[in-house]
Amino acid sequence: MSKKISLLVILAGLVTAAAIVLSIFFGGQKNLREEFDGDTSLSGIIDDYGFYDDDSEKFAELEAYVRDTAEMLEMNVIIYLSGDSGYYRTDDDIDDYAAKRYDDICGKDTDGVFLYLDICGKSPAYDLLSCSGKAGVIYGRDIVSIVETANSELPPSGHTISENQLTSAIINFCVTISSRYENYKPNSFRWEHDKYTGKYFYYKNGEFYVTKKAPPVLRLIIFAIASVIGAVIAIICYYAIRSRYKFKTSANPGIYVAHGETHFTDSSDTFIRSYVTKRKIESSSSSGGGGGGRSGGGGHISGGSHR
Amino acid sequence: MNAAEYKCPNCNADLKFDPELQKLSCEYCLSVFTVEEIKKICAEAENSIPKDSMVQSQQEFEDHNQLYHCSSCGADIMCDDRQTALFCYYCHNPVILSGKLSGAYKPSKIIGFKFTKDLAVEKFKNWINGKKFVPDDFKSEQQIEKITGLYVPFWIADCKINVNFSAIGKKIRHWSSGSYAYTETKEFRISRQGTVAANGIPADGESKIDDLLMESIEPFDYGELKDFSMSYLSGFYADKYDVDKAGVFPRIRTRASEASKKVVRDSIGSYSSLAVSVEQYNIMNTDWEYMMLPVWFMTYRYNDTVYEFAINGQTGKLAGTPPLDKGKLKSFCAAIGIAAAAGLYLIGGVIF
Numbered sequence: 282m283s284k285k286i287s288l289l290v291i292l293a294g295l296v297t298a299a300a301i302v303l304s305i306f307f308g309g310q311k312n313l314r315e316e317f318d319g320d321t322s323l324s325g326i327i328d329d330y331g332f333y334d335d336d337s338e339k340f341a342e343l344e345a346y347v348r349d350t351a352e353m354l355e356m357n358v359i360i361y362l363s364g365d366s367g368y369y370r371t372d373d374d375i376d377d378y379a380a381k382r383y384d385d386i387c388g389k390d391t392d393g394v395f396l397y398l399d400i401c402g403k404s405p406a407y408d409l410l411s412c413s414g415k416a417g418v419i420y421g422r423d424i425v426s427i428v429e430t431a432n433s434e435l436p437p438s439g440h441t442i443s444e445n446q447l448t449s450a451i452i453n454f455c456v457t458i459s460s461r462y463e464n465y466k467p468n469s470f471r472w473e474h475d476k477y478t479g480k481y482f483y484y485k486n487g488e489f490y491v492t493k494k495a496p497p498v499l500r501l502i503i504f505a506i507a508s509v510i511g512a513v514i515a516i517i518c519y520y521a522i523r524s525r526y527k528f529k530t531s532a533n534p535g536i537y538v539a540h541g542e543t544h545f546t547d548s549s550d551t552f553i554r555s556y557v558t559k560r561k562i563e564s565s566s567s568s569g570g571g572g573g574g575r576s577g578g579g580g581h582i583s584g585g586s587h588r
Numbered sequence: 589m590n591a592a593e594y595k596c597p598n599c600n601a602d603l604k605f606d607p608e609l610q611k612l613s614c615e616y617c618l619s620v621f622t623v624e625e626i627k628k629i630c631a632e633a634e635n636s637i638p639k640d641s642m643v644q645s646q647q648e649f650e651d652h653n654q655l656y657h658c659s660s661c662g663a664d665i666m667c668d669d670r671q672t673a674l675f676c677y678y679c680h681n682p683v684i685l686s687g688k689l690s691g692a693y694k695p696s697k698i699i700g701f702k703f704t705k706d707l708a709v710e711k712f713k714n715w716i717n718g719k720k721f722v723p724d725d726f727k728s729e730q731q732i733e734k735i736t737g738l739y740v741p742f743w744i745a746d747c748k749i750n751v752n753f754s755a756i757g758k759k760i761r762h763w764s765s766g767s768y769a770y771t772e773t774k775e776f777r778i779s780r781q782g783t784v785a786a787n788g789i790p791a792d793g794e795s796k797i798d799d800l801l802m803e804s805i806e807p808f809d810y811g812e813l814k815d816f817s818m819s820y821l822s823g824f825y826a827d828k829y830d831v832d833k834a835g836v837f838p839r840i841r842t843r844a845s846e847a848s849k850k851v852v853r854d855s856i857g858s859y860s861s862l863a864v865s866v867e868q869y870n871i872m873n874t875d876w877e878y879m880m881l882p883v884w885f886m887t888y889r890y891n892d893t894v895y896e897f898a899i900n901g902q903t904g905k906l907a908g909t910p911p912l913d914k915g916k917l918k919s920f921c922a923a924i925g926i927a928a929a930a931g932l933y934l935i936g937g938v939i940f
Contacts, residue, residue, distance in 0.1 A: 289919075290919040290922045290923050291919075291922055293926070294922060294926045297926065297930065301933065495937070500937070503932075503933060503937065504933055504936075506932070506936070507929040507931075507933040507936060510928065510932055511925040511926060511928040511930075511932065512925055512929075514924060514925050515921040515922055515924055515925025515926075516921070518920075519918065519921040522721060522917055522920075523917065526719070526721065526909070526911075526912040527909065528800065528801075528907075529804075530800050530804045530907075532803035532804055532806055534843040534847040534850070535846075535847050536806075537786045537789045537807075537843075537844075538784060538785070538786050538847050538850070538851055539785040539786065539787045540851075542748075542785030542787075543784045543785050543851060544783055545780055545781060545855070546781050547779050547780065547781040547782065548779070548781075548855060549778070550776045550777075550778050550856075550857065551776060551777045552774065552776055553756070553776060554775050555772060555774040555775065556772075557770055557773075558773075559768045559769065559770045559771070560768065560769050561767055561768055562764065562768065562769050
């Protein structure tokens with residue numbers, strides 16, 4: 282009887298596990314991705330600073346280069362040159378601004394990048410790359426190095442930026458994201474999560490997904506960890522209960538001692554010596570440090586670098 | 589040999605020892621008699637047995653017992669000559685009559701059953717109720733009915749133990765002053781020499797019953813010891829010893845040494861550490877007595893293992909190893925594990 286119950290429980294467990302695994306890989310989930318439609322007109326350079334006001338030919342040439350990059354990457358590429366007329370933006374403000382501005386131009390959850398180049402003279406200057414859609418997965422873990430590649434062409438904050446330096450920074454940025462795009466291989470074990478929108482960005486079977494639900498691999502990992510913890514709990518439970526089914530002896534031979542007939546001819550505790558040792562008390566101290574954070578707009582993965 | 593000593597003086601039916609009443613009772617006319625009353629009645633009756641009939645001689649013991657042998661487990665079961673043993677209390681296989689016991693097996697003392705079978709069954713049921721993972725048939729009425737009243741042969745030893753104990757004890761005190769921590773150590777030479785008396789250390793003389801099981805239902809109250817009479821065996825089984833005094837002596841020595849050690853250790857005050865240099869416990873004199881002690885006994889065979897349970901027939905103290913239905917336990921633990929895993933998966937799904 283108990284063997285039948287065991288088999289039924291184990292069978293139920295296996296069926297549940299199989300159902301969970303199947304739902305993980307084949308369960309339907311809404312893909313919120315807005316696929317790139319090939320329109321590169323949304324890509325380009327937003328020159329709020331008016332850096333290229335006197336050189337519209339150069340600006341047009343650069344913008345064409347950016348749009349070519351966008352066409353190749355099949356995603357929107359926007360480079361924003363911050364103006365000095367606006368209010369002072371903190372790092373977090375820049376983060377929020379970049380995400381919001383991108384969404385306003387290209388729409389939420391579309392594939393694209395938004396490079397914010399802080400050239401208004403703020404010190405220290407803060408450059409930021411905000412990624413949306415598949416760009417979040419492709420560049421998400423290299424954002425800071427990509428920004429640093431771009432702003433390495435620029436002088437330290439407080440110094441005057443020349444046109445050549447800014448042009449090089451933009452071209453360098455386009456080259457870097459193109460290169461990383463070409464080298465990127467879709468990986469089901471890699472995903473990005475935006476904690477503000479709760480969205481996940483990942484590839485599954487070569488297709489890019491934006492979902493509210495965790496990616497299958499993450500859910501599989503949660504399932505595996507839950508299964509391991511469940512197994513450990515079951516094993517601990519088994520041995521704890523089994524130990525209660527052991528023989529417990531409570532014999533105490535001391536009860537048979539006849540104290541009235543027990544006599545010690547010698548029962549002495551003789552003091553021999555005493556000694557005192559001393560040691561210096563060591564004082565110890567410790568210190569710790571804090572960390573930083575990241576903020577983002579709707580469905581964006583972003584990161585920046587100070588100059 | 590006359591059997592009048594076991595007969596009811598009123599109706600001549602068999603008298604049986606009633607643990608609840610601590611008297612001999614007649615199932616037919618409901619008469620009850622103390623052992624002393626029966627002695628007196630028998631002594632006054634014409635053609636009755638001699639006055640001290642209840643304190644039987646070795647010859648009478650030989651005449652009034654039946655010995656049954658279990659061909660399955662080898663147990664020897666002793667009954668009075670009016671009782672028939674149909675099954676072995678140990679393995680529950682049929683037994684065969686094998687003859688009489690010699691007078692050398694006659695115990696000198698006995699403690700009668702005080703804890704009735706109903707109480708023993710109730711005690712066992714209460715104990716088993718808290719155990720959810722025993723096999724189902726272990727809790728069955730059929731199994732519980734197998735609880736058997738058994739007089740177990742015990743060797744009881746009174747002994748003197750010569751104690752020789754020496755040690756160095758340390759008392760350590762810590763304190764701090766300024767930027768220094770101080771440790772004061774005081775050393776004492778501890779000596780204990782003398783004699784410890786241990787009376788009534790029991791050791792069962794039955795090899796088939798687990799020694800630890802019998803130790804676990806101790807102690808017995810020796811204040812209720814009576815001279816042995818076959819009348820106490822009425823309605824119960826009894827074992828003949830198969831381990832003699834020499835055989836149980838190592839156990840007695842170990843238990844006497846443990847008892848002495850406890851006396852010595854209790855006499856030593858609180859020390860931070862104790863370095864023992866000499867610790868000897870030598871048994872000097874041992875007086876033996878062979879007696880029958882009452883035990884409600886039950887065995888249960890499960891997965892080729894015999895599980896033994898015993899309840900002190902005098903005090904009701906219970907001991908035994910509950911059999912574990914591993915299949916049942918595994919199912920339960922698997923269910924717990926699956927539930928925990930499912931819960932964690934759902935929580936993980938909410939968090940991520």
